[in-house]
Amino acid sequence: MSSSATTPATPVQPRRAVRAAVGLCSAALALAVGHLASVVSGAGSSPAVVVGSQLVDAAPTPVKTVVVALLGTADKPVLVGGVVAATLLLGAVLGLQAWRRPRLANLGILAIGAVGAVVALTRPELGAPGAVPSLLAVLTGLVALPLLVRATTPRPDPGGDPVGPGRRRVLAAVGGSAVVVALAAGGGTLLSQLARAGDAARRMISLPRPASPAPPLPAAVQVPGSTPFTTPTEDFYRIDIALVVPRHQAEGWTLTVDGEVERPLTLSYAELLALPMIERDITLTCVSNEVGGPYVGTARWLGVPLGDLLSRVGIRPGADMLLSHSLDGGYTASTPLAAVTDGRDAMVAVGMNGQVLPDKNGFPARMVVPGLFGYVSATKWLSRLEVTRFAAQTAYWTHRGWAEQGPILTQARIDVPVSLGTLPADRPVLAGVAWAQHRGIDKVEIRVDGGPWQETTLAAEASTDTWRQWSYVYDGPPGRHTAEVRATDRTGETQPESRRPVFPAGATGWHTIRFTVTG
Numbered sequence: 001m002s003s004s005a006t007t008p009a010t011p012v013q014p015r016r017a018v019r020a021a022v023g024l025c026s027a028a029l030a031l032a033v034g035h036l037a038s039v040v041s042g043a044g045s046s047p048a049v050v051v052g053s054q055l056v057d058a059a060p061t062p063v064k065t066v067v068v069a070l071l072g073t074a075d076k077p078v079l080v081g082g083v084v085a086a087t088l089l090l091g092a093v094l095g096l097q098a099w100r101r102p103r104l105a106n107l108g109i110l111a112i113g114a115v116g117a118v119v120a121l122t123r124p125e126l127g128a129p130g131a132v133p134s135l136l137a138v139l140t141g142l143v144a145l146p147l148l149v150r151a152t153t154p155r156p157d158p159g160g161d162p163v164g165p166g167r168r169r170v171l172a173a174v175g176g177s178a179v180v181v182a183l184a185a186g187g188g189t190l191l192s193q194l195a196r197a198g199d200a201a202r203r204m205i206s207l208p209r210p211a212s213p214a215p216p217l218p219a220a221v222q223v224p225g226s227t228p229f230t231t232p233t234e235d236f237y238r239i240d241i242a243l244v245v246p247r248h249q250a251e252g253w254t255l256t257v258d259g260e261v262e263r264p265l266t267l268s269y270a271e272l273l274a275l276p277m278i279e280r281d282i283t284l285t286c287v288s289n290e291v292g293g294p295y296v297g298t299a300r301w302l303g304v305p306l307g308d309l310l311s312r313v314g315i316r317p318g319a320d321m322l323l324s325h326s327l328d329g330g331y332t333a334s335t336p337l338a339a340v341t342d343g344r345d346a347m348v349a350v351g352m353n354g355q356v357l358p359d360k361n362g363f364p365a366r367m368v369v370p371g372l373f374g375y376v377s378a379t380k381w382l383s384r385l386e387v388t389r390f391a392a393q394t395a396y397w398t399h400r401g402w403a404e405q406g407p408i409l410t411q412a413r414i415d416v417p418v419s420l421g422t423l424p425a426d427r428p429v430l431a432g433v434a435w436a437q438h439r440g441i442d443k444v445e446i447r448v449d450g451g452p453w454q455e456t457t458l459a460a461e462a463s464t465d466t467w468r469q470w471s472y473v474y475d476g477p478p479g480r481h482t483a484e485v486r487a488t489d490r491t492g493e494t495q496p497e498s499r500r501p502v503f504p505a506g507a508t509g510w511h512t513i514r515f516t517v518t519g
């Protein structure tokens, strides 16, 4: 046998155990780096947790019942542990191939990482940043594996055993990996716990009772089976320019009201909470919401009326803009002073649906102004309210070409059935929401298959500042149909048919769906 003929084709590789250990170490490094990254993107985005959560959700109910019966609340740690073990095992298997088929090993790493990233992207609570830890894990695997392979490949030892690996080099590679894994995984867990300690401190804050409570919501605001009238906080849409949710502490936070005012004012969180508060149901809408889109939601907001704060500081003549500044570097919004002093329920909000404002919705405090799109009114992580003039200042989005004035446009949306969904013949009810904040909804009409417009049944109105639900019983034949919907507000204006993109002042057009009535 001529070794010089076979060497180039089959590189020298160490024993199976060493190869498996190298694969396992690479997988462990990848998971640990992903776990560390999840401190920033949210504990739920740690690669093993992402996949574990998905398994929980995907498991059929009987399986879930058995698992919970066997493990109780330990089901999640056991599941995540299982995902970690499976990944390490796959890593070991890939390690066996890493010398002779390095490309296959790389493909394997990519495939495992893709599972994590894709699952993260499908989980609405994570959003796009949730995929980052999985992607970093893949990168780590792709870098670590060849490095460890190099470190443990037996070096030709003239006169010695050609495949006897330097035992010390193997130990150094495995030991070094273990140290890095321990630091990254341990550090990640510690930092996540510190962040959670901050959340716990936040839950200790007790919000004051409103001096002016929200009127009770009539049950009739809700069409049974349709979108919840009050959007649960965790489902509330989130739109902002922050890559990861900013976390700020109430401790040390202040709100300054200054600019063209007589008596500038700075309030601590405690001082803000001590002021008389209002609680109101208000529907927020994003200018970037496409016709039929999801960037609209209703919450019960608790806060200090902006009018109160502004009358305390005394606005100087000539000012016409309230420029709100955020703690997240450089974000500002310009709100017409008229809209926050005309008596509408504009506020600096600290509470949402009976709880302290969550980080994602602007803790410690945010603005809420009924009737204006979020980008000109709803500044989160609020730090400063500057009284100024439109002639003197330009806000973040206005500077980027969006309209200076952002009144919310009248819109109707079909929520039941979902587009391309079905309506049961025994209960053929279409339903949805319509909004024209601060003007109010006068009517919502529907048109099926291009026929005549029909008035829908409006649910009770909570206030003109909230959306209003509608429903319509369709008595047409089974089969496929198209439905279009349009709203008319209390100024008598009906939303126009012409489609317009969201930029620069909000989308227009009628929401249209296709649906099937079962026979």
Ligand SMILES: Nc1nc2c(c(=O)[nH]1)N[C@H]1C(S)=C(S)[C@@H](COP(=O)(O)O)O[C@H]1N2
Pocket: 236, 237, 238, 239, 240, 241, 242, 284, 285, 286, 287, 326, 327, 328, 331, 360, 361, 362, 373, 374, 375, 378, 379, 380, 381
């Ligand atoms: N600090 C800050 N506040 C912000 C934004 C932002 O990017 N940064 N986006 C605004 C926009 S465009 C909207 S629509 C609302 C969304 O509020 P929500 O995320 O609580 O739904 O917040 C507004 N407040």
Ligand SMILES: [Mo]
Pocket: 239, 285, 286, 287, 288, 373, 374, 375
């Ligand atoms: Mo927005």
